[in-house]
Amino acid sequence: MHPEIPKIGTSMLRCDAWSKVTGKEKYSADFYEGNFLWAGLKRSDVAHARIKRIHTETARRQSGIVAVLTFRDVPGSNRQGIVKKDQPVLVEERVRRIGDPVAMVLAETRTALSEALNAINVEWDPLPAVFDANAALSGDPLIHAESSGNILAAVHVEKGEGESALSDCKTVVSGRFVLPRQEHAYLETEAGFAQMDADGKITITVSTQSPHRDRKEVAEALGLPVERIRVIAPYLGGGFGGKDGATVQALLALAALHANRRPVKMWWDREESFLYSVKRMPAEIICRIGASEDGLLQAMDCRILMDAGAYDHLCGEILALAVEHAGGVYRIHHVAIDGKSVYTNNPPSGPFRGFGVPQITAVIEQLVDMLAERLGQDPLELRIKNVLHQGDQNPVGVTMMHSTGAIACLNHLRAHTLWQERAAWKQSAGAFKRRGVGIALLSHGLGYGPIIPDIGNAKIELTSEGTFKIDASVSDMGQGNASTFLQIAADLFNQPPERLELVLPDTDKTLPSGSSAASRTTYTYANALIGAAAKLKERLFEKSASRLGVNSTDAFEMLPGKIRHLPSGREIMLSSLADGLSDSERTAVHSWQAPVATEKVRAELKSVFGFPHIVFSYAAHLAAVEVDLLTGAIVICRYLAMTDGGRILNPQLFEQQIHGGIAQGIGYGLYEDYRVENGCSRTPNLTTYILPTAMDVPEMESCALPLFEKTGPFGMKGIGEIPISGPLPAVANALADACGIRIFQPPMTPEKVLSALAEKQNDKDQKT
Amino acid sequence: MKIRFVLNEKEMTLDVPPDRRVVDILREDLNLYGTKECCGSGECGACTVLVDGESRLSCLMLAVQLENKRLTTIEGLSQDNRLHPIQQAFVEYGAVQCGYCTPGMILAAHDLLSRNRHPTRDQIREGISGNICRCTGYQKIVDALEAASAKIGKEKT
Numbered sequence: 001m002h003p004e005i006p007k008i009g010t011s012m013l014r015c016d017a018w019s020k021v022t023g024k025e026k027y028s029a030d031f032y033e034g035n036f037l038w039a040g041l042k043r044s045d046v047a048h049a050r051i052k053r054i055h056t057e058t059a060r061r062q063s064g065i066v067a068v069l070t071f072r073d074v075p076g077s078n079r080q081g082i083v084k085k086d087q088p089v090l091v092e093e094r095v096r097r098i099g100d101p102v103a104m105v106l107a108e109t110r111t112a113l114s115e116a117l118n119a120i121n122v123e124w125d126p127l128p129a130v131f132d133a134n135a136a137l138s139g140d141p142l143i144h145a146e147s148s149g150n151i152l153a154a155v156h157v158e159k160g161e162g163e164s165a166l167s168d169c170k171t172v173v174s175g176r177f178v179l180p181r182q183e184h185a186y187l188e189t190e191a192g193f194a195q196m197d198a199d200g201k202i203t204i205t206v207s208t209q210s211p212h213r214d215r216k217e218v219a220e221a222l223g224l225p226v227e228r229i230r231v232i233a234p235y236l237g238g239g240f241g242g243k244d245g246a247t248v249q250a251l252l253a254l255a256a257l258h259a260n261r262r263p264v265k266m267w268w269d270r271e272e273s274f275l276y277s278v279k280r281m282p283a284e285i286i287c288r289i290g291a292s293e294d295g296l297l298q299a300m301d302c303r304i305l306m307d308a309g310a311y312d313h314l315c316g317e318i319l320a321l322a323v324e325h326a327g328g329v330y331r332i333h334h335v336a337i338d339g340k341s342v343y344t345n346n347p348p349s350g351p352f353r354g355f356g357v358p359q360i361t362a363v364i365e366q367l368v369d370m371l372a373e374r375l376g377q378d379p380l381e382l383r384i385k386n387v388l389h390q391g392d393q394n395p396v397g398v399t400m401m402h403s404t405g406a407i408a409c410l411n412h413l414r415a416h417t418l419w420q421e422r423a424a425w426k427q428s429a430g431a432f433k434r435r436g437v438g439i440a441l442l443s444h445g446l447g448y449g450p451i452i453p454d455i456g457n458a459k460i461e462l463t464s465e466g467t468f469k470i471d472a473s474v475s476d477m478g479q480g481n482a483s484t485f486l487q488i489a490a491d492l493f494n495q496p497p498e499r500l501e502l503v504l505p506d507t508d509k510t511l512p513s514g515s516s517a518a519s520r521t522t523y524t525y526a527n528a529l530i531g532a533a534a535k536l537k538e539r540l541f542e543k544s545a546s547r548l549g550v551n552s553t554d555a556f557e558m559l560p561g562k563i564r565h566l567p568s569g570r571e572i573m574l575s576s577l578a579d580g581l582s583d584s585e586r587t588a589v590h591s592w593q594a595p596v597a598t599e600k601v602r603a604e605l606k607s608v609f610g611f612p613h614i615v616f617s618y619a620a621h622l623a624a625v626e627v628d629l630l631t632g633a634i635v636i637c638r639y640l641a642m643t644d645g646g647r648i649l650n651p652q653l654f655e656q657q658i659h660g661g662i663a664q665g666i667g668y669g670l671y672e673d674y675r676v677e678n679g680c681s682r683t684p685n686l687t688t689y690i691l692p693t694a695m696d697v698p699e700m701e702s703c704a705l706p707l708f709e710k711t712g713p714f715g716m717k718g719i720g721e722i723p724i725s726g727p728l729p730a731v732a733n734a735l736a737d738a739c740g741i742r743i744f745q746p747p748m749t750p751e752k753v754l755s756a757l758a759e760k761q762n763d764k765d766q767k768t
Numbered sequence: 769m770k771i772r773f774v775l776n777e778k779e780m781t782l783d784v785p786p787d788r789r790v791v792d793i794l795r796e797d798l799n800l801y802g803t804k805e806c807c808g809s810g811e812c813g814a815c816t817v818l819v820d821g822e823s824r825l826s827c828l829m830l831a832v833q834l835e836n837k838r839l840t841t842i843e844g845l846s847q848d849n850r851l852h853p854i855q856q857a858f859v860e861y862g863a864v865q866c867g868y869c870t871p872g873m874i875l876a877a878h879d880l881l882s883r884n885r886h887p888t889r890d891q892i893r894e895g896i897s898g899n900i901c902r903c904t905g906y907q908k909i910v911d912a913l914e915a916a917s918a919k920i921g922k923e924k925t
Contacts, residue, residue: 013859020867021855021874023802023842030801185902187806187814187868237804237868238902270807478866478903652862656904660865663905686811686900694893694906 004496005560006487008714011652014483015497016235016476027237028207029191029267036193036263037066039255040113042103042120043276044095047345047679048129048141051093051122054103059119064112067258068120069104074254076223080246082213083609084152084312086144087348089221089250094127096143097310097345098679099276106255106264129345131679133284133307136342143310143343150343152308153316154606155323157337159397165299165334169290173370177287178745179359181674182280182667183683184352185691186477188237189273194252195263202256203230207237209244209475210515211505221250222257229253233505239477240664241351242277244517245313274684278350279674281306281318281341283359287326289367295375297386300395302326304339304360309348315341318349320611321445322356327395328364329406329443329618330386335395345679351517353661357444358668358725362746365440365729369736379733380419383441383620384410397601402615403709403717405644406441409620412642412703413439418622425624426738432629435637436738440621440729444722445613447520447594452609454520454594456528457511460489460536462586466561466575467499473513474525475505479720480653481521487650488526488713492533494558511589519617519718522649524594526713531590539585544572547580595711615709617717618644621662621726625734629757632750634670634735636698641723647715648704654719658702661723667692669728673747773834776844782831790826790834791815794841802842802871806900813899816872817841823879842871845878853923854878854916861912865903873899877913885921889914 006012019025042054056068071078071092078092079085091102103120107113130136130143130150139149166172192206202224208214211231219226236243248266255264268276287302304322308315319341326337341349368386372379388394390404413419422437429435448454461469470489472482482502489500503509513525541553544563548570555566564571578586597614605611622640627633641658648654671690675682683689708715728746736742741756772781775798784793794800794817806814808827815826818840845852851859854874864870873896880887880895887895892913893906901909 011862014862014864016867017859017864018851020864020870021842021851021858022846023800023871025867026801027868029804030795032796032799032801185900187804187812187866187900187902189806236866238866240902270809270812478868480865656862656865656908659905659907660903661905664902685809686807687809691900691902693897693900694910695897697905697907699889700905700907 005494006490006497008488008491008649011650012483012487014480015486015502016483025235027188028193028205028234029188029237031193031205031265034263036265037106037108037259038110038113039104039106039252039264039266040117041101042105042117044098044100044102046095046124046126047098048127049095049124050127051091051095051102052125053123055121056103059105059116062112062116062119064108065116066106066108068116069254069258070102073258074222076221078221080217080221080250081312082245082314083316087246087311089254097347099347104251104255106259129679131344131346133305133342133344136344143345152312152341152343153319153608155320155339155608155611156604157323157335157396158602159395160334162334162336163301166288166290166301169298170293171371171374172288172290173367173374174288175363175367175370175744177285177363179283179285179362180747181282181676182352182672183274183674183689184240184242184277186238186240186242189268189270190247190277191267192248192252193263193265194256196256196261201228201230202253203232204249204252205232205234206249206252207243208233208249209239209477209517211475211507212512213515214249215507217246218250218253222253231507233475236475236477239516240353241355241517243477244351244515247277270686271684274689275681278313278348280352281308281315281349281356285360285363287363287367289371291371291375295377295382295385297330297332299334300327300332302337306341307344307346307349308341309344309346311348313348313350315349316608317610318351318356320608322360324396324445324612325357325443326360326364328361328368329388329441330395331388331392332395346676347681353664354721354724355518357721358665358728361440361442361725362728366732366742369733380410380414380439387441396603396612398597398599398612398614402711403644403646403707404618405705405707406443406618408705408707409618409642409644410441412705413620413622413640416640418624418638418640429626434627434629434738435625436734436736437622437624438730438733438737440726440733442619442621442722442725443616444519444725446523446615446617446718447518447613449610449613450596454514454524455591456513456525457589457591458525458528458532459511459587459589460532462536462540462574462578464575464578466573466578467501468493468495469501469503471503471510473505473510474521475516477516479521479657481516484522484649484653485526485529488529489533492530493537495560499560519721520594521718521720523712523716523718524592528590528592530713531592532588535590536588539588540577543577543581547572615711615717617719617722619722619726621730623727623730623734625731625738627735627738627753632754632757634731634748634753636666636731639698639700641700641702641726642705643702643719643722644705644707645719646707646709646712646717649714649716654704655702657720658723659700661721662700662727663692663697665724665727666697668724668747669731670747769832771832771835773836774838776840784831786832788831790817790829790831793831794826800841800843804868804871806868813876814869814872816875816899818875818878821882823876842875845874853919854913857912857916857919861908861915863904863909863912869899869901873901873909881917881920886917
């Protein structure tokens with residue numbers, strides 16, 4: 001084996017690390033080419049209103065202003081959206097949330113831009129607004145006139161005897177949980193750069209998770225043939241779901257149409273990003289679970305209400321994934337789950353790493369601990385007793401036919417010293433401190449699920465120099481999938497990385513392969529890439545065989561820069577082989593589609609795609625926390641994650657995902673609360689919205705279980721999302737273990753901990 | 769206003785408006801986009817540069833304040849294509865994901881290690897607590913800095 005060849009399963013160093021540590025990597029926000037213009041938006045400052053008039057005359061007359069655009073300048077449908085196209089590029093007549101864009105200015109400088117935006121005045125005809133999801137259910141006021149009500153999507157699942165089985169359960173625990181909005185806070189705010197060339201083709205370089213879908217969406221919204229739009233996606237400065245869908249893409253293309261062939265730059269500042277980007281969907285969840293005397297789960301009833309805000313932006317699919325994971329990773333025979341996501345005049349919700357699963361896992365994993373406490377059972381043993389095994393039916397009625405490592409995660413967690421020695425650790429807490437250890441069991445469905453095909457289209461090209469171009473057709477938002485694609489090619493072609501070149505997503509070069517999302521990026525695309533590599537290799541062996549005049553292609557091997565015929569030892573340089581091939585012969589393309597569940601499940605779906613899933617990753621997390629009884633602060637001392645992500649392609653990249661997901665999950669559980677009052681943000685910046693720093697994230701231990709998923713590339717499953725679901729319930733269970741309190745409306749801030757402690761003391765005083 | 773300063777070891781004279789920030793001259797005028805702007809209000813540390821060897825936030829600093837100072841940006845840290853030990857450790861220890869906080873993080877760490885050659889893990893965490901990273905959970909950054917400090921210590925002795 002060649003020593004420089006990074007094999008699958010080894011920690012090949014990321015190929016983007018060098019350019020990133022030297023500051024040379026060029027992100028979408030880093031373009032300042034040519035005589036570019038700045039583009040910016042005039043946004044609504046009211047949540048629900050008709051536009052009477054937009055006064056742009058003063059702005060147009062100001063110096064340094066090239067154009068002031070409104071909906072009248074949008075040539076196409078003026079509609080964007082991933083599933084439901086309900087969001088205007090520039091609003092025609094009605095704004096539905098604070099921040100809807102009503103006009104765009106193109107200016108020579110940023111100063112001229114902000115002065116012109118200030119000079120635009122809008123006359124509003126206010127409409128009654130609704131900011132509460134429960135109130136919005138009535139349909140009055142109606143937020144989208146073309147809809148019959150405000151219910152964006154609804155899912156209802158029944159299994160067994162449904163809710164009625166709860167009455168037969170010996171023990172029932174219940175809770176009402178309110179989950180907050182969460183802001184992605186990717187460090188690179190929404191940014192892009194666009195220009196129209198002499199032929200009228202518009203190239204948009206943009207920080208996006210879904211370049212090919214953007215291309216279609218922009219073309220449709222602007223009424224242009226799709227061939228006139230090219231989208232290029234450099235490495236993203238973070239995404240986490242927040243750049244899956246429309247941000248600046250269509251706006252920039254519209255700007256380019258009016259910029260006299262000059263390039264245009266749009267770059268939201270932090271406050272604009274905070275105020276107007278989508279957020280993790282807030283939820284109110286009321287759930288009851290029932291068990292027999294010996295702790296076997298029997299029934300659950302769950303009601304989920306989610307606030308989609310003003311636009312769709314995948315909020316039906318997020319709801320569906322929450323419903324699908326509502327029963328956790330357990331055998332529950334009688335199930336009723338009812339979910340709705342509703343339009344309000346709040347900021348739009350949307351995808352955020354976890355996609356509805358962190359919200360619902362916060363509920364089921366606390367209820368299971370509450371059940372264990374009620375029954376006087378060990379929470380880990382109770383989980384082991386009820387956990388799904390391969391061959392079981394999950395709570396929504398899908399048989400677990402794929403690798404199902406939840407039990408292995410629990411067993412490994414049980415054997416770990418942090419669990420084994422928890423009693424001693426808890427006892428050694430100092431004065432005015434209490435310690436607790438909590439766990440959570442997690443799963444996450446991979447891919448788009450049914451209806452929208454989850455497809456990767458990979459392409460590999462042998463260059464005339466005898467090197468390979470590997471298309472990385474799905475955006476790399478930081479998770480390192482592009483590096484993984486290169487590692488896969490290196491392994492399969494037996495070539496060192498310097499003989500391989502990545503082609504980052506570019507709709508003119510790479511093939512449509514879906515979004516960087518849904519824990520499907522590597523799972524789906526790597527499968528396609530393996531297929532493309534096999535085809536190209538086979539072809540190269542055939543060509544080598546005919547060159548050398550031998551019959552069989554079996555006796556060939558690839559070596560760095562060449563191919564060897566093993567029986568004779570004769571070698572052909574790849575560059576020389578490439579010389580004799582046509583362009584199409586040097587290129588191999590392969591398409592791969594992810595499997596979907598085909599079983600019939602008893603579910604009613606309204607306006608929802610992607611339900612249910614068939615392949616899942618699993619994890620068991622443990623948090624060891626210390627609570628300061630005087631300040632209410634929770635310190636996470638240790639954190640442990642056992643993960644079934646199938647086979648690990650690159651241990652370092654795997655651990656990066658686990659660590660990062662845990663840190664974001666800690667933010668969700670302890671600090672982050674994007675607060676909205678009357679449609680207006682109360683946390684519009686990093687001063688008021690608290691992100692975890694290096695002081696707030698503990699030392700984490702990550703163990704990958706050596707399991708194998710038969711449909712996964714080399715046996716892997718996606719794990720980008722699963723870790724974020726763990727910290728909130730694990731810490732909440734640890735808090736309950738330490739102090740006997742629960743906070744049903746996270747984040748678990750010191751203030752809330754103190755008041756829960758006081759409440760508990762009051763209850764105790766009243767009883768005595 | 770005319771200002772004179774040293775940028776990445778090179779003498780520099782610039783004519784700048786009095787209200788122009790350091791981050792703007794770097795990114796827009798000098799094509800040094802390795803310095804990132806993420807919040808514009810001194811909360812995230814992504815725009816960190818070194819001024820006379822100490823970390824400063826280039827989004828809160830006016831260009832005129834550079835007069836007679838020595839400014840180092842991420843582009844000036846590696847020499848002749850040889851990575852600085854901190855950069856090298858970031859690559860090797862997997863401290864880079866999206867990479868957008870990385871330049872500021874590395875320069876903040878450079879300042880830390882110049883003040884405290886052998887920090888403990890807790891001191892490292894404190895030293896970089898003004899720099900937000902949304903991807904890594906910080907652990908591999910701490911690993912990298914522990915390794916870098918050991919290596920720098922060895923080179924110096």
